[in-house]
Amino acid sequence: MPTSRFARAHLFVAVLALAGFVAVPDGSDLQLVWQVAVGWYAAAVIVAAVRHHGAPMRLFWWLIALGVAGNASGILVEYVLMRVEGEPGFPSWADLAYLSLYPTVAAGLLMLIRRRTAERDWSSIVDATTLTTGMGLLAWIFMIKPAASDPSIGLLGHVASVAYPVGDVVLLAMTIRMLLAGGGRNVSFRLICAALVTFLAGDTAWAVINQAGWEPGPLAHSLLADVFLSGYLLFAAAAVHPDVRSLPRAVAPRPARPSRTLLVLLTAASLIGPGLLIVQASRHEVADTLSIGVGCAVLFLLVVTRMSQLVTQLDVQTQRVRELAVTDELTGLPNRRAWNIELPRTMENARRTGSPVAVALIDIDHFKRFNDAYGHPAGDLLLKEAAAAWADNVRAVDHLARYGGEEFILLMPGTTAAQAHEIVDRMLQATPLGQTFSAGVATWNGDEATDSLIARADAALYEAKNTGRNRISHATPHPLPA
Missing domain, CATH: 1.20.1070 (Rhopdopsin 7-helix transmembrane proteins)
Structure with missing residues (x-):
């Protein structure tokens, strides 16, 4: 001055x-x-x-x-x-x-x-x-x-x-x-x-x-x-x-x-x-x-x-750094690293107790088209609001994480295929800004590896996208070993 x-x-x-x-x-x-x-x-x-x-x-x-x-x-x-x-x-x-x-x-x-x-x-x-x-x-x-x-x-x-x-x-x-x-x-x-x-x-x-x-x-x-x-x-x-x-x-x-x-x-x-x-x-x-x-x-x-x-x-x-290491900066949800830590824990617990586990891969429909039409700030807002809305519609025991880009993944302990479908459908109805998503759900057979479980959920996701989007597809059950 x-x-x-x-x-x-x-x-x-x-x-x-x-x-x-x-x-x-x-x-x-x-x-x-x-x-x-x-x-x-x-x-x-x-x-x-x-x-x-x-x-x-x-x-x-x-x-x-x-x-x-x-x-x-x-x-x-x-x-x-x-x-x-x-x-x-x-x-x-x-x-x-x-x-x-x-x-x-x-x-x-x-x-x-x-x-x-x-x-x-x-x-x-x-x-x-x-x-x-x-x-x-x-x-x-x-x-x-x-x-x-x-x-x-x-x-x-x-x-x-x-x-x-x-x-x-x-x-x-x-x-x-x-x-x-x-x-x-x-x-x-x-x-x-x-x-x-x-x-x-x-x-x-x-x-x-x-x-x-x-x-x-x-x-x-x-x-x-x-x-x-x-x-x-x-x-x-x-x-x-x-x-x-x-x-x-x-x-x-x-x-x-x-x-x-x-x-x-x-x-x-x-x-x-x-x-x-x-x-x-x-x-x-x-x-x-x-x-x-x-x-x-x-x-x-x-x-x-x-x-x-x-x-x-x-x-x-130190605690803040630990939280940032396992938290997605945009949505505030756990990130892929946190998911990779949580999934083996949940599956090991299910193996001991014999309880079911379901996984859902979720992909927002036409997200690139939404970004091109409204701009990246609007795309970021969609991801944030969708994450918040979905988090409000899952159970306290469920683990929702951002898997990458517009893809999210949901871990549902103690959940059958029918219960998993009901939870994911609630999330679909709650998706904000008039958007929809496609989801693939896979239920663990109690023996298969984690990579195999996620691969089946991913295949089901692509089936949902290829059959018209805005839907939930279930993966083919993994055969039990002879």
Whole structure:
């Protein structure tokens, strides 16, 4: 879909905003105003775009706009608090504004995921949970646990410190879930994912910097802040793109079999726990055994669950292949291969019990003429409707199969010649579209070979066709051995 003027105008403003921000002196009032203005601009563009496009799921976009505006407002709140209080404590009202991004965006993403995945995709859920658990274990050891155990910040400080990495883990889980879903990914969808990845990358960069105790210089500080501005503007770009109208469209679940890339990622996530344990053991400072042990146990159970899903899928596919191997694709009846399996079984059972067996070969009359007059699609329809009508007029113990072309064959266990004639006649009367068939019936004598039985039914069929069609002929009885 072509890009609208609205989207092109936003792209122009976004490039100017990001490039110009780096040129603004770090730590200046203009830099602060620039950051807040970009966030508020992005939120305003989202609201205006939703109204302009008449896009579905307005609540989703309003939540995104609220989160972007709230996060940007944290910069302004922090500035005001510094002017009023000097150095604001932790946590402050600014942290509340910063943190507002997480619940609003998470609630919106949950709505979008439910709208796009009409069917429950358990494979994607397990894969997303595995990847999130691995990354969550890293977040717990390096960010959440240290923040929760810091005695200098008090209860509210602990809550705020933990809320940031927990919020990132939640957004990471939802991002992975969206990326693992099947179906098409339009431009608006990709821009939303890019915005989420950008925010997560910015938070991860700050976490690494804090862990390393590094103080970024003016340029590095500006570039890091520009990352978050990019996230704001990417959300707005997703809203203004014309593809936004098809964003909530339900998508089919992806194949349960993981791709090679996903398999590598799942393997890496599963090895995070053991890797952490090895690193700590090599340093003789194993301090997170409980956390790592629980993480490894959860990852192990997720891997077992995924393997169970794949085995179940393999069983279903194997059964489907078996069914296709013995099923005629057009009519849904058993095919000739299935017939060749069933006939010896039935005859062996009849040999043991002494019960009669009858076979009927059926050929639709003038089928080539019907095809030439009405076309092959009509011929296929005749075969399908005839097969369905005949199947409704045979007994549950009978075995009707497509023998090839317009020829069908019927196996009738425990049936005399007279009973077989009655069954085949019912089928003849039920033949649809005003068509008829010719049939040859042969009754087994309890000793002859299967090939001989079918050959006699075939001879009777040709007799029915040569004597005027639309009739049932019976084969000459096979003589018993002396």
